[in-house]
Amino acid sequence: MTDPQIPDSLPRPMVERRRRRLSLVWLLPLLALLAGGGLVLQTVLERGPTITVSFLTAQGIEPGKTKVRFKDVEVGQVRAVRIAKDRSKVLVTIDLAAEAREFASADSRFWVVRPRLAGAAVSGLETVLSGAYIGVDGGRAGTGKTRFVGLETPPVVGSDVPGHRYRLLADDIGSLDVGSPVYFHRINVGRVERYALQPDGHHILLGVFINAPYDRFVTNGSRFWHASGVDLQLGADGLKLETQSLATILAGGVAFETPGDVDHTPVAENGHQFSLAANHGEAMRAPSGTPVTVALHFHQSVRGLTVGAPVDFRGVDIGQVTFIAIQYDAVRKDYYALVNTELYPDRLAGGRNGQTPLADARTRPAMVADLVRRGLRAQLRTGSLLTGQLYVALDFFPDAPPGHFDPKANPPQLPTIPGDLEAMQGQIQALLQKLNELPLDQLASDMHHTLTSLDGALRHLESLEQQTNRQVLPEVRDSLKEMRTAVDSLQQTLAPDAPLQQDSRAALQNMSAVARSLKTLTDTLQRQPESLVRGKRDDTP
Numbered sequence: 303m304t305d306p307q308i309p310d311s312l313p314r315p316m317v318e319r320r321r322r323r324l325s326l327v328w329l330l331p332l333l334a335l336l337a338g339g340g341l342v343l344q345t346v347l348e349r350g351p352t353i354t355v356s357f358l359t360a361q362g363i364e365p366g367k368t369k370v371r372f373k374d375v376e377v378g379q380v381r382a383v384r385i386a387k388d389r390s391k392v393l394v395t396i397d398l399a400a401e402a403r404e405f406a407s408a409d410s411r412f413w414v415v416r417p418r419l420a421g422a423a424v425s426g427l428e429t430v431l432s433g434a435y436i437g438v439d440g441g442r443a444g445t446g447k448t449r450f451v452g453l454e455t456p457p458v459v460g461s462d463v464p465g466h467r468y469r470l471l472a473d474d475i476g477s478l479d480v481g482s483p484v485y486f487h488r489i490n491v492g493r494v495e496r497y498a499l500q501p502d503g504h505h506i507l508l509g510v511f512i513n514a515p516y517d518r519f520v521t522n523g524s525r526f527w528h529a530s531g532v533d534l535q536l537g538a539d540g541l542k543l544e545t546q547s548l549a550t551i552l553a554g555g556v557a558f559e560t561p562g563d564v565d566h567t568p569v570a571e572n573g574h575q576f577s578l579a580a581n582h583g584e585a586m587r588a589p590s591g592t593p594v595t596v597a598l599h600f601h602q603s604v605r606g607l608t609v610g611a612p613v614d615f616r617g618v619d620i621g622q623v624t625f626i627a628i629q630y631d632a633v634r635k636d637y638y639a640l641v642n643t644e645l646y647p648d649r650l651a652g653g654r655n656g657q658t659p660l661a662d663a664r665t666r667p668a669m670v671a672d673l674v675r676r677g678l679r680a681q682l683r684t685g686s687l688l689t690g691q692l693y694v695a696l697d698f699f700p701d702a703p704p705g706h707f708d709p710k711a712n713p714p715q716l717p718t719i720p721g722d723l724e725a726m727q728g729q730i731q732a733l734l735q736k737l738n739e740l741p742l743d744q745l746a747s748d749m750h751h752t753l754t755s756l757d758g759a760l761r762h763l764e765s766l767e768q769q770t771n772r773q774v775l776p777e778v779r780d781s782l783k784e785m786r787t788a789v790d791s792l793q794q795t796l797a798p799d800a801p802l803q804q805d806s807r808a809a810l811q812n813m814s815a816v817a818r819s820l821k822t823l824t825d826t827l828q829r830q831p832e833s834l835v836r837g838k839r840d841d842t843p
Contacts, residue, residue, distance in 0.1 A: 350398040351406045357452040360392040362416050362434030370396055370436045377402035409441030413453040458493045464514040470526055472506045472578035477530040477554035484510050485557040491516035519560050521567040526576050527585035529557035591648030595713040598641040598680045606692040613643050613694040621645035667709030674707040682721040
């Protein structure tokens with residue numbers, strides 16, 4: 303069956319396609335998507351860099367809560383806290399604000415602010431209620447980084463504080479600690495920032511910061527010393543007590559002084575190293591220069607001599623004792639005390655411009671050998687009768703036995719002589735030896751004979767005295783009677799009512815009358831000298 307054919311004359315329908323229009327319903331999600339993207343982009347731009355700081359512990363740090371502050375202004379927040387792979391520390395991820403990008407500098411420092419007691423200072427008390435936060439000290443390096451090692455204690459001085467940093471080399475730390483004050487004329491001008499034991503194990507290296515404008519008083523010639531505690535000195539002017547402040551007694555401190563003209567001396571550069579003396583007297587002592595080790599052999603007791611005891615030359619301190627030990631002398635087959643000392647030849651420089659052969663290492667051996675030939679010796683002396691402490695004295699003893707000095711020995715050895723006490727003991731022993739050599743038995747016999755003769759002589763004198771008394775006493779009694787009679791007669795003569803006294807008074811009265819007459823006569827002669835020839839003129843009108 304075939305389909306019916308449609309005639310061509312019939313009109314064909316026109317098909318009109320419908321245009322699709324965007325519905326307003328789809329516009330709202332698009333706008334929301336664009337707004338969300340803008341917010342994400344704004345958040346990324348405002349968030350700033352992300353850094354990681356490592357600490358030994360995460361005590362007080364909470365992700366999403368703990369803030370990062372600079373001078374109490376919030377500059378970031380902790381995002382996450384995790385443990386490092388080696389489990390030796392914790393890693394704290396911090397999102398810094400966009401305006402805090404400079405805190406990602408390579409020399410920035412981070413630390414946790416919490417209640418802390420360091421020496422006599424208390425800090426972080428404001429976190430008791432508000433909770434701990436991370437403090438930051440922005441660095442000034444041009445380069446940045448994303449990983450930092452956090453400090454366990456807050457920095458003593460901020461990087462924006464003007465001043466200079468110096469290093470101090472000390473034998474011990476004393477009572478110093480991080481944060482201990484630095485004084486200049488008893489004014490607090492700085493702080494101790496750090497300290498560390500040197501690799502040699504014998505010295506401590508401290509870092510100090512001196513605030514401006516006081517840093518201009520630090521020159522290469524400045525002297526630093528421990529100002530901790532109390533410095534008690536007994537000198538020729540009496541007892542002297544010195545201390546910087548009460549704070550130094552509790553927490554320790556450092557003091558410095560700059561001799562000479564500071565105004566015309568350049569300021570010491572950053573990082574310059576100074577020596578830290580034990581006290582003010584040691585610090586202000588003349589520069590010591592390089593020490594020279596000298597050995598001393600004493601064949602006597604060194605009880606009372608200690609390491610650190612002074613070595614002086616005619617009262618001037620030129621070194622100290624560094625080592626004491628007992629050694630065996632195979633030649634003499636005897637023990638002796640080995641005492642090593644450190645001497646400072648520069649303290650004996652003197653001379654013109656401070657130069658002598660002792661100051662020059664090339665001429666020093668020849669000069670020391672000459673001094674030894676002239677009697678230079680080392681001797682132990684008592685420094686205090688109260689404590690019995692000894693010290694080593696260098697002096698000249700012209701009568702000392704010949705000595706030898708070998709400058710090539712290591713270390714060179716100076717000859718010694720016995721000390722004053724040792725010499726006195728030797729003299730006493732020699733005296734006892736001489737006493738032992740005396741013929742005491744013969745002397746005792748002679749003395750007994752002498753005493754017997756003396757006793758007989760005394761007995762004879764006693765008998766003579768008795769005989770003399772029997773013969774002389776009667777005559778003495780008669781003489782005393784005559785003397786008594788003479789005294790009585792003299793008393794009667796000198797009595798007030800005695801005739802002699804009355805006659806004497808009359809004679810004195812007559813002599814007074816004569817004196818008055820003579821005075822009248824002399825007065826008349828002065829007025830009328832002619833009266834000697836013409837007689838006295840009548841004064842009546």
